Amino acid sequence: MQQQAMAQAAVQRLVMQRRRAQAALDRVDRSVYGLCCDCGMEIGLDRLLSDPAAPFCRDCQEERDAAR
Numbered sequence: 001m002q003q004q005a006m007a008q009a010a011v012q013r014l015v016m017q018r019r020r021a022q023a024a025l026d027r028v029d030r031s032v033y034g035l036c037c038d039c040g041m042e043i044g045l046d047r048l049l050s051d052p053a054a055p056f057c058r059d060c061q062e063e064r065d066a067a068r
Contacts, residue, residue, distance in 0.1 A: 020053040027055075036060050 027033040034043050036057040043057045056064065 017053075020055075023055065024053040038064075 024033060027035075027037075034048060035041070036043055037055045038060040039057060041057050043054055047054050047058055054061070
């Protein structure tokens with residue numbers, strides 16, 4: 001049972017990573033890659049280097065995290 005749950009969690013992580021990557025590619029196609037999906041400001045290069053699929057700038061992401 002535990003192995004099955006771990007496998008399902010791994011599949012869910014992969015599905016989420018694929019969705020994030022596809023969303024980033026869609027932003028590239030629309031010429032808005034690197035711009036925050038909330039405020040429209042540029043996402044810092046350091047953030048994009050650490051997470052190329054990041055949809056939000058650091059400030060907007062921190063606000064989202066705080067709201068949870």
